[in-house]
Amino acid sequence: MNAGGDAAFCALIVMGVSGSGKSTIAVALGQRLGWIVEDADRFHAESNIDKMRAGIALNDDDRRPWLRAIAAEIGRRRANGTSVIMACSALKRAYRDILVQGHSDTRIVYLRGDRSLIMSRLKARGDHFMPQALLESQLATLEEPTEDERPIVVDIDASVDEITDRIVTMLDAGWILS
Ligand SMILES: Nc1ncnc2c1ncn2[C@@H]1O[C@H](COP(=O)(O)OP(=O)(O)OP(=O)(O)O)[C@@H](O)[C@H]1O
Numbered sequence: 001m002n003a004g005g006d007a008a009f010c011a012l013i014v015m016g017v018s019g020s021g022k023s024t025i026a027v028a029l030g031q032r033l034g035w036i037v038e039d040a041d042r043f044h045a046e047s048n049i050d051k052m053r054a055g056i057a058l059n060d061d062d063r064r065p066w067l068r069a070i071a072a073e074i075g076r077r078r079a080n081g082t083s084v085i086m087a088c089s090a091l092k093r094a095y096r097d098i099l100v101q102g103h104s105d106t107r108i109v110y111l112r113g114d115r116s117l118i119m120s121r122l123k124a125r126g127d128h129f130m131p132q133a134l135l136e137s138q139l140a141t142l143e144e145p146t147e148d149e150r151p152i153v154v155d156i157d158a159s160v161d162e163i164t165d166r167i168v169t170m171l172d173a174g175w176i177l178s
């Protein structure tokens with residue numbers, strides 16, 4: 001499958017900690033591929049947003065219904081045959097398992113970066129409900145995807161265009177079929 005084509009359904013989960021660039025890269029990828037882009041934040045209960053706004057990290061119980069709602073949305077897209085890019089922190093393996101559900105058409109794109117770069121981007125970011133102080137808990141919770149998850153891993157120390165190029169190149173190189 002060509003990454004720019006529309007031959008088959010595909011879902012890309014663009015994951016990483018807060019400030020790693022999920023929303024930004026998902027939008028750029030969506031423009032490049034012509035796929036629908038969704039932001040997982042849209043699926044949070046108001047109570048989750050309030051919690052984060054108050055500087056309290058979410059726990060597994062807070063995240064479970066949210067992840068299930070996102071998985072249901074991916075399922076709806078699959079049923080319609082509409083490929084989708086989902087920007088979602090998906091910090092733990094167990095969270096990704098809820099999202100992927102063993103489907104080979106649903107793949108992980110991991111935005112990898114170091115604490116100082118991510119913090120500098122969070123500091124430069126305008127108004128957002130997610131406080132910078134929660135970065136530490138995001139990093140502590142993060143379980144990087146392992147090889148068996150067949151992730152696309154991209155270093156975020158590059159421009160948005162470069163990161164997007166790299167992801168599209170990997171998709172075009174047949175990664176999607178591997
Ligand atoms: N490659 C990049 N180069 C420079 N700035 C970037 C890059 N990627 C993202 N940014 C900027 O970094 C900030 C964080 O990006 P973004 O909001 O997309 O991250 P996020 O992972 O979606 O965060 P959150 O999970 O908190 O919503 C934004 O201000 C964005 O414009």
Ligand SMILES: O=C(O)[C@H](O)[C@@H](O)[C@H](O)[C@H](O)CO
Nearest residue numbers: 017018019041058089090130
């Ligand atoms: O799992 C989580 O803790 C949340 O999804 C967070 O990652 C925020 O929603 C996101 O960072 C803000 O956009």
